[in-house]
Amino acid sequence: MKKCVIIAGAEIKNHEWVKSHIDENMFYIYCDGGLYHEEKLGFKPDLIIGDFDSHPVPETDVELIKLPTEKDDTDSVFAVKEAIKRGFTDFYLVGVLGKRFDHSLGNMAILIMLEMKGLSGMIIDDYSEITLISEKRSETIGSDFKYFSVLPAGGDAHGVTIEGAKYNVKDAELTMDFPVGVSNEVPDGGSAIVSVREGRLFIIKVKSENA
Structure with missing residues (x-):
């Protein structure tokens, strides 16, 4: 690349x-x-x-x-x-x-x-890294990040799955009018995987709240 x-x-x-x-x-x-x-x-x-x-x-x-x-x-x-x-x-x-x-x-x-x-x-x-995923790829998040948020980008996202986190979902819908994906966590030593079947998601991984 x-x-x-x-x-x-x-x-x-x-x-x-x-x-x-x-x-x-x-x-x-x-x-x-x-x-x-x-x-x-x-x-x-x-x-x-x-x-x-x-x-x-x-x-x-x-x-x-x-x-x-x-x-x-x-x-x-x-x-x-x-x-x-x-x-x-x-x-x-x-x-x-x-x-x-x-x-x-x-x-x-x-x-x-x-x-x-x-x-x-x-x-x-x-404080953070921000990336975007679609149905073309998933995102793995390590426990070195204090928080992570998952928000729809440019429209509703369908078939959202979060595994290995404090709050997990399977085949969920995230809509633009309800930010339910804010402030999730990864257990110490673990990792979370986020994927989406249709649409796009902003993945915001927060390292620290203090610059």
């Missing part, structure tokens, strides 16, 4: 947790204000993208794509689409959840976009 890291401008406090998911062999795209994270993350950009309403246009030899401020795609969405064009298949999204809930919700939708194209994506924030 060709792995790409997209770094946007939302606040990051737990840089070490984020860095535990990424390495120097990945391709790094910094989006506008995401450049403020470069020093603490310790990985240089391979590509810089943005309309630069949050960070000055850098003086750099790194490839740079300057976007207009008035556009359909956010900087982060544009970066993902650009990386797809370049053949990347596995995406790590960092600095995409923060104070701007509209941007956060829009960035969650990137996981749906990637899954629909047969690609893989993970959002990493200070």
